[in-house]
Amino acid sequence: MNAHPRGASASHSMTLGRNRAIAAAVWTVLAAPAVYQVVLLVTAIAGRIAYPYDLEWMEGGLLHHAQRLADGHGIYAAPSIEFIPYLYTPLYPALLALCGKIVGLGYTLGRAISVLSLVGIAVVGAVSIAGERFRQVARGPAWGGVVIALGVIAAAYPYLDGWYDLVRADTMFAFLVTVGLAAAAQLGRDDRGWRGHARAGVVAAILVLAFFAKQTGVIYVGLGGAIVLVQSWRRAATYTCVAAVLGIGGSVLMNIASDGWFWIYVSKIHRAHDFNMKRFKDSFGYILWHFPAMSVVIAVTLGVVVYTWLRPPPSGRRRELPRQALPFLLWTAAFAVSVVVGAIGFGTEFARSNAYMPAFLHGALAVGAALPALAACTGILWGSRPHATLAVHGAAALAALALAVTLWHARWAPAQFVPRPADVAAGDRLIARLRGIEGDVWMPFHPWYLALAGKQPHVHRMGVMDVTRRQSRAIAGLDDALRSHRFTAVVLDNRDVSSELPELKRYYRPALTLPADERPRLYTGAGTAWDPWGCCLVPDAIWVPAAVAVPPAGAGVLFDFEEPSWAAARWARSGPAWGDGPVGEALPGQDLVVGASGHRFATSMHGGDIATGRVTSPPFAINGAKISLEVGGGTDTSRLRVELWVDDKPARTTGVPLPGGDTLRSVSWDVTDLIGKQATLVLVDDSTTGHLDVDDVWIWANP
Numbered sequence: 001m002n003a004h005p006r007g008a009s010a011s012h013s014m015t016l017g018r019n020r021a022i023a024a025a026v027w028t029v030l031a032a033p034a035v036y037q038v039v040l041l042v043t044a045i046a047g048r049i050a051y052p053y054d055l056e057w058m059e060g061g062l063l064h065h066a067q068r069l070a071d072g073h074g075i076y077a078a079p080s081i082e083f084i085p086y087l088y089t090p091l092y093p094a095l096l097a098l099c100g101k102i103v104g105l106g107y108t109l110g111r112a113i114s115v116l117s118l119v120g121i122a123v124v125g126a127v128s129i130a131g132e133r134f135r136q137v138a139r140g141p142a143w144g145g146v147v148i149a150l151g152v153i154a155a156a157y158p159y160l161d162g163w164y165d166l167v168r169a170d171t172m173f174a175f176l177v178t179v180g181l182a183a184a185a186q187l188g189r190d191d192r193g194w195r196g197h198a199r200a201g202v203v204a205a206i207l208v209l210a211f212f213a214k215q216t217g218v219i220y221v222g223l224g225g226a227i228v229l230v231q232s233w234r235r236a237a238t239y240t241c242v243a244a245v246l247g248i249g250g251s252v253l254m255n256i257a258s259d260g261w262f263w264i265y266v267s268k269i270h271r272a273h274d275f276n277m278k279r280f281k282d283s284f285g286y287i288l289w290h291f292p293a294m295s296v297v298i299a300v301t302l303g304v305v306v307y308t309w310l311r312p313p314p315s316g317r318r319r320e321l322p323r324q325a326l327p328f329l330l331w332t333a334a335f336a337v338s339v340v341v342g343a344i345g346f347g348t349e350f351a352r353s354n355a356y357m358p359a360f361l362h363g364a365l366a367v368g369a370a371l372p373a374l375a376a377c378t379g380i381l382w383g384s385r386p387h388a389t390l391a392v393h394g395a396a397a398l399a400a401l402a403l404a405v406t407l408w409h410a411r412w413a414p415a416q417f418v419p420r421p422a423d424v425a426a427g428d429r430l431i432a433r434l435r436g437i438e439g440d441v442w443m444p445f446h447p448w449y450l451a452l453a454g455k456q457p458h459v460h461r462m463g464v465m466d467v468t469r470r471q472s473r474a475i476a477g478l479d480d481a482l483r484s485h486r487f488t489a490v491v492l493d494n495r496d497v498s499s500e501l502p503e504l505k506r507y508y509r510p511a512l513t514l515p516a517d518e519r520p521r522l523y524t525g526a527g528t529a530w531d532p533w534g535c536c537l538v539p540d541a542i543w544v545p546a547a548v549a550v551p552p553a554g555a556g557v558l559f560d561f562e563e564p565s566w567a568a569a570r571w572a573r574s575g576p577a578w579g580d581g582p583v584g585e586a587l588p589g590q591d592l593v594v595g596a597s598g599h600r601f602a603t604s605m606h607g608g609d610i611a612t613g614r615v616t617s618p619p620f621a622i623n624g625a626k627i628s629l630e631v632g633g634g635t636d637t638s639r640l641r642v643e644l645w646v647d648d649k650p651a652r653t654t655g656v657p658l659p660g661g662d663t664l665r666s667v668s669w670d671v672t673d674l675i676g677k678q679a680t681l682v683l684v685d686d687s688t689t690g691h692l693d694v695d696d697v698w699i700w701a702n703p
Contacts, residue, residue, distance in 0.1 A: 023393055027140040030400040033407035034151020040414050041154035045165045047418030048523070049111045053427040053449070055419070056525035057493075057537050059107065059167035060448030061086060061460035066096035066105055067451065076258035076265055081442075081477035084463025087270040090254070091212040092169035107448075110167030117175035118153075118164050124175075124182050125149055125365040128327040129372065141375040141396035142324075148403050149368025152294060155410040156360040159290055162417040162524040163354040173213040174358050177220045178334075178365075180206035184227040185330045187235055200228055200235035204242035211247055215266055216341050221247065223337050227330070265466075272470040273349035280347030287339050287359045293406040294367045297399045298332055301370035301377075305329065308377040322376035324369075331366035338362045352525055367403065371396045417523050427520035430539055437594060438663060439488030442481075444497070445537065464500055482507045485545035488594060494540035509546035509599055511585045512592040514539055542592045549597035551698050558620060558627070559681065559697040561602045566615055575613020577685045579606030586662065593693055595630055595664030601695040604633070604640075604685035612688060617681040622646075624699040625675065628668040634690020635660035642667075642694060643682040646674055650682075662693055670703045 054060050065075050068083060075085040075093065096110055103109055129149060130142035157164060164171050183203045187196065207224045211217030221243050229236045254262040288295045305328065309321045338358035345355030378395040427449075434441060434453035443450050444464065447457035459475070467473045481487060482503045490508055498505055519538040526537060548560055563569035565581035582600035586593050590605045604613060627644065634640050637655025644652035652669040685692050 023140045026393070026397060027144045027400070030397060030404045031144050031147040031151075033404045034148045034154075037151040037154035037407050037410070038147075040412060041157050041164075044157065044162065044414035044417045045115060047414065048162075048165055049115060050108050051419045051523075052107060052424065052452075053419075053520045054446055055107075055111075055162075055523050056166050056168065057445060057522055058086065058460070058462060058525070059110065060446050060457075061462060062093055062096065062167050062169075063105060063107070063110065063448045063451070064457045064460065065090075065093035066100055066110075067457070069094055069097035070100055070105065074258055076254065076261040078261065079459075079463065079467045079473055079475045081459055081475060081481050084459050084467055084475070085265055086460075086462060087265050087466055088169060089212045089215060089217075089266055091209060092172055095172070096167075107167055111165050114165050114168065114171040117171040120175045121171075121178050121361055121365075122150055122153070124178050125331075125368065128182055128185075128330070128365070129369045140393055141371040141400075144396070144400055145368040145371035147368075148371065148400060148407070149364045151407045152291065152364035152367060152403070153361060155291070155407050155412070156364070158412045158417070160353050160357055160360065163352075163357060166524060168354070169213045170354050170357050173210055173217060174361050176206055176210035176213055177217065177358060178361070180210060180220065180224055181227065181330065181334050184224045185231065185326065187228055187231045196232065197235055197238040200232070200239040201242040203228065204239045205246055208243055208246040208250070212250065215270065216345065218247070219337060219341055223333065227333075269466055269470075275349070276347050279351075280343045283343035283346045283356070284339065286346075286353075287342055287356055287363075290360075291363075291406055291410070293402040294363055297370050297402060298335065298363070298366050301328060301374045301399070302332055304377045304381075305373055308380055311381075320380050322373070322380060324376035325373040328366060328369035328373035331362055331369050334362040335359065335366045354525075371400055374399055419521075419523055422517070423520045426517050430514070430518045430520060433518060433592070434491070436661075437489050437592065440486055441489045441491065442487045443491040443539075444501075445493040445495070446491075446539065449491075449539075461497065461500065468500065479503055485547065488544070489592065490543040491539060492541050492543060493537045495537060504543070507546060508543040509584060510541045511544040511594075511596075512542040512590075513585070514541060544592070544594060545597065546599055547597065548599075549696050554701045555628075555698045556624070557697075558699050559617060560598055561600050561695055562598050564600070570618040572616045573613065574615075575611070575685075576607050577604035577611040577613035577691070578602065578615045578683065590691070591662040593632065593662045593664065595632065596693070596695040597630075598695075601664075601693060602683060603691060603693045604683070605691040605693075609634070609691050610688045612685050614685065615683050616645075619678045619680055622671050622674045622677050622679050622699070624701050625670065625672045625703040626668055626700040627652075627671055627697065628666055628700065629654075629697040630664040630695045631656055631667050632662050632664040632693040633660065634687060634692070636687045636690050639685070639687035640690050640692045641684045642692070643684060644669060644671070645680045645682055646677050651679070656692065664693055664695060668700075672703055 048055060064083070065085060068075055075083070075090060077083070095113060096105065099109055099113070126146045129145045180203055183199070183206060187199055187203065203224055207217065207221045210220055225236065225239055225243070228239045251262070305321070305325045308325070309319060313319050342356040342359040345351050346353070375392045375396040379392045382391045431449060431453045434449060434455065441450055441455055442458045444459065444461035447460050450457045464475065467475065485507065490504065519540070521538050548562060551557060561582040563581065566573045566578065568581070582602050584600050587603065587605040589608055590603070593601060593603070602615070604611065629642060631642060631654065633656050635656050635658065641653050641655050643650040651674060652671070654667045654669070657665040657667060681697060683692060683694055
């Protein structure tokens with residue numbers, strides 16, 4: 001009598017098992033493009049995280065921020081040649097400084113913080129979308145939603161210029177916002193009494209920390225307050241008080257400690273940036289229609305959720321809103337706010353597409369949460385009709401299919417974001433060159449490169465732009481540093497900075513165009529697709545002081561090599577090595593010529609080291625006791641030399657002082673015994689393996 005029920009039960013179990021296997025296979029196929037996107041993202045990040053140079057042109061400046069904090073200096077102070085902060089709140093560089101004391105400050109640490117923040121967003125999203133309490137409806141849509149959400153995050157990486165893994169605050173900011181909003185959504189279900197109020201305070205603290213990572217966090221503080229009010233209105237007062245004390249109180253304290261500069265930078269100067277209304281309006285389309293399937297699935301699911309809630313319930317039953325819909329509503333609200341935040345950010349002057357990061361991150365979580373929400377609502381709407389399981393999975397799978405097709409078509413190549421070994425080698429050569437320059441150097445586009453070379457970083461170009469572009473503010477020490485030639489060299493990228501640093505061209509001149517193998521390129525952000533290397537902003541030229549050296553009392557100029565041609569200066573030339581006249585910058589194959597003054601110097605590098613030749617000065621009277629000159633080049637002193645001819649023969653000869661090279665060093669002759677005689681100066685290059693550099697020949701009254 002019991003055989004039939006047992007057989008029916010076994011048949012049902014087999015059918016159930018087969019259906020589960022089919023569902024698992026379907027969801028595996030639907031999730032495959034998302035998994036592939038995640039693999040692409042992991043590949044890109046793995047290839048970038050240890051890159052020892054700037055991936056984006058403001059990364060090094062943030063390391064400089066952290067270094068100052070680690071050294072006990074504030075970052076909000078009057079603008080100076082030493083430092084001007086970026087117009088952001090301080091949490092990220094402060095965390096960098098703290099971690100740097102433990103593991104050492106550098107690019108990898110800064111990027112690791114961003115990568116861990118991205119992982120944190122993924123974990124929070126996964127727990128929210130597919131938490132244990134949701135498994136009773138359908139595991140496929142829940143875990144499929146998690147994977148597809150991660151796939152959308154990965155697929156947005158190229159559209160966001162590869163911004164997830166930089167030494168920048170953006171990803172950490174998004175993590176704090178995401179954690180804070182997720183925590184706010186739990187307040188209505190968790191601890192009551194004082195524990196509930198404590199949790200409200202913690203939520204407020206997290207979202208205030210987001211403000212101290214980036215100013216737009218204040219908008220999410222408001223969103224968090226709205227969520228708390230809806231979830232548990234009794235805790236809204238606690239939330240508001242904690243947010244006000246920490247946010248307003250912390251800002252006031254930092255403003256007092258910085259003599260008002262904190263608020264000047266993070267608010268006054270920041271708000272002075274231009275706002276482009278067209279970019280603001282266009283941003284809604286840029287975000288919502290970059291992945292149309294994402295926006296459509298979110299909109300359709302929102303309609304289904306609202307209909308499920310508003311439809312008249314069956315007789316004798318209450319309205320139902322499945323718990324699976326709550327994460328969807330949370331992340332849809334976050335997505336809506338983040339779209340507005342992204343539009344505001346992109347409408348602001350100097351903005352990049354990283355302004356859209358929160359929108360795509362929260363949009364990905366919303367569309368991932370849409371799948372279990374859609375499945376749960378379909379189950380309620382389908383009711384007890386046949387094939388309920390098929391309907392539940394089918395509705396979610398249809399949405400997942402649209403997203404899977406989108407993710408497959410959005411495939412991208414990680415190689416375009418991953419630095420090449422040639423870039424590492426180029427950076428190494430550049431750092432070696434910087435290390436070899438004697439004296440102080442300013443590198444306004446890449447200040448941390450100087451720290452890598454064992455030198456002191458100075459103000460970043462962005463800081464100069466921020467404080468001078470809309471309102472002229474004095475930058476303490478900048479004009480004096482340029483006027484007094486404090487810097488032995490200024491290293492610039494290939495960007496015209498004459499409008500930002502008008503005094504630079506007055507006091508400095510370009511002396512060396514960096515070779516292609518000393519230009520580590522950028523891979524994210526501004527200027528990454530304009531030159532033959534695929535990058536606009538690369539280290540390009542070294543500038544040196546341009547003013548003619550003025551001899552001290554008791555000395556006079558014999559030759560300063562400022563004439564444009566040997567003929568104009570009445571020098572006689574033989575051989576090609578010395579060219580048509582003195583030059584204003586290093587010639588091909590020549591290192592940076594350091595120590596030359598004025599706009600020109602003499603060099604025998606015309607035609608390369610292999611060329612030879614001589615130039616002979618017009619006659620002059622020796623009316624002093626000493627002659628000095630600046631000499632550099634090769635160390636073959638028998639073939640590379642400067643000769644002083646008197647009475648038709650060399651009376652004095654000098655080669656290049658050790659250690660040689662294109663850094664000019666002073667050489668002098670005692671000519672007391674030659675006073676009153678006529679002389680000529682001969683610059684000799686008889687070497688086929690080296691060259692000679694000469695500048696500033698002076699005569700002195702005393703030896």
